[in-house]
Amino acid sequence: DRPEDMEPRSPVVTIMGHVDHGKTSLLDAIRNANVVSGEAGGITQHIGAYQVEKNGQKITFIDTPGHAAFTAMRARGAQATDIAILVVAADDSVMPQTIESISHAKAAGVPIIVAINKIDKPSADPQKVRTQLLQHEVFVESMGGEVLDVEVSATKGTNLDKLLEAILLQAELLDLRANANRTAEGVVIEAKLDKGRGSVATVLVQTGTLLVGDIVVAGNEWGRVRALVDDHGEHVKEALPATPVEILGLQGTPQAGDRFAVVTNEARAREITEYRQRLARDKAAARHVGQRGSLEHMMSQ
Ligand code: GTP
Ligand code: NA
Numbered sequence: 001d002r003p004e005d006m007e008p009r010s011p012v013v014t015i016m017g018h019v020d021h022g023k024t025s026l027l028d029a030i031r032n033a034n035v036v037s038g039e040a041g042g043i044t045q046h047i048g049a050y051q052v053e054k055n056g057q058k059i060t061f062i063d064t065p066g067h068a069a070f071t072a073m074r075a076r077g078a079q080a081t082d083i084a085i086l087v088v089a090a091d092d093s094v095m096p097q098t099i100e101s102i103s104h105a106k107a108a109g110v111p112i113i114v115a116i117n118k119i120d121k122p123s124a125d126p127q128k129v130r131t132q133l134l135q136h137e138v139f140v141e142s143m144g145g146e147v148l149d150v151e152v153s154a155t156k157g158t159n160l161d162k163l164l165e166a167i168l169l170q171a172e173l174l175d176l177r178a179n180a181n182r183t184a185e186g187v188v189i190e191a192k193l194d195k196g197r198g199s200v201a202t203v204l205v206q207t208g209t210l211l212v213g214d215i216v217v218a219g220n221e222w223g224r225v226r227a228l229v230d231d232h233g234e235h236v237k238e239a240l241p242a243t244p245v246e247i248l249g250l251q252g253t254p255q256a257g258d259r260f261a262v263v264t265n266e267a268r269a270r271e272i273t274e275y276r277q278r279l280a281r282d283k284a285a286a287r288h289v290g291q292r293g294s295l296e297h298m299m300s301q
């Protein structure tokens with residue numbers, strides 16, 4: 001990519017945090033507060049990721065159970081996220097999965113924004129959260145650090161705007177860019193086999209523009225893009241960088257965290273996926289032999 005081809009793109013955000021601290025509630029609250037008019041009752045189709053618009057700028061939220069998806073993607077070497085929102089319930093404060101989330105974000109070099117949630121609760125103690133975060137080297141601004149923190153209530157809808165502004169501020173510092181004028185590449189967020197529609201893969205386009213008709217290799221699978229469905233359930237002709245979209249038309253179901261790329265023709269797609277499927281089979285066979293070997297070893301002791 002030439003520097004002049006790199007245009008600003010939206011930030012991609014994942015929500016992480018301890019069980020029951022309000023990850024899903026926060027994602028739902030943000031989505032429902034920002035539904036496009038005409039989408040009655042905020043009934044958007046769930047595709048595993050969605051975009052909202054704030055001050056004319058888009059933010060992409062990965063809407064799968066943040067922690068698990070992040071871990072799965074990291075394990076497969078895929079980096080889908082620019083910013084991690086760390087949700088900490090103000091009545092429960094820092095807990096084991098809060099600490100785990102911090103290590104994941106730090107290991108991936110992804111900046112954290114702290115959402116101190118459930119501030120509507122009488123037992124909320126946001127200051128305790130900030131103090132406890134110090135012990136895990138998350139230094140929020142009021143503690144002399146640079147990590148942005150926002151007190152929110154997902155259920156009351158308090159300060160959701162402030163959280164979106166913090167995300168845009170953080171994104172500006174990151175100066176996120178992508179080249180839209182090339183064939184698409186990105187990462188699979190989730191994929192399933194749908195009875196009516198066949199293989200349905202939700203992907204995040206990270207670079208280039210994905211088009212209906214493109215030939216895509218995703219992990220060990222390939223197919224010609226029959227249709228693209230956006231986060232509002234609308235059929236679209238193309239998906240730009242940082243856009244989540246469903247791909248219909250793959251011949252098999254790839255895995256979360258698999259990378260995808262557009263290739264020039266079907267023969268090339270077949271060649272790549274046959275090679276990968278053979279590798280996967282060989283690996284599985286080797287693992288099987290390894291297990292049997294160690295079992296025989298154990299039994300001969
Ligand atoms: P897991 O996905 O199971 O880890 O949980 P989660 O982090 O997604 O939390 P979830 O959104 O399911 O919320 C857990 C509980 O906390 C639910 O009963 C929510 O209604 C409640 N809750 C979430 N946010 C708030 C909030 O801002 N205030 C109050 N009072 N309750 C909240
Ligand atoms: Na929960």
Ligand code: MG
Binds near residue numbers: 023
């Ligand atoms: Mg949840």
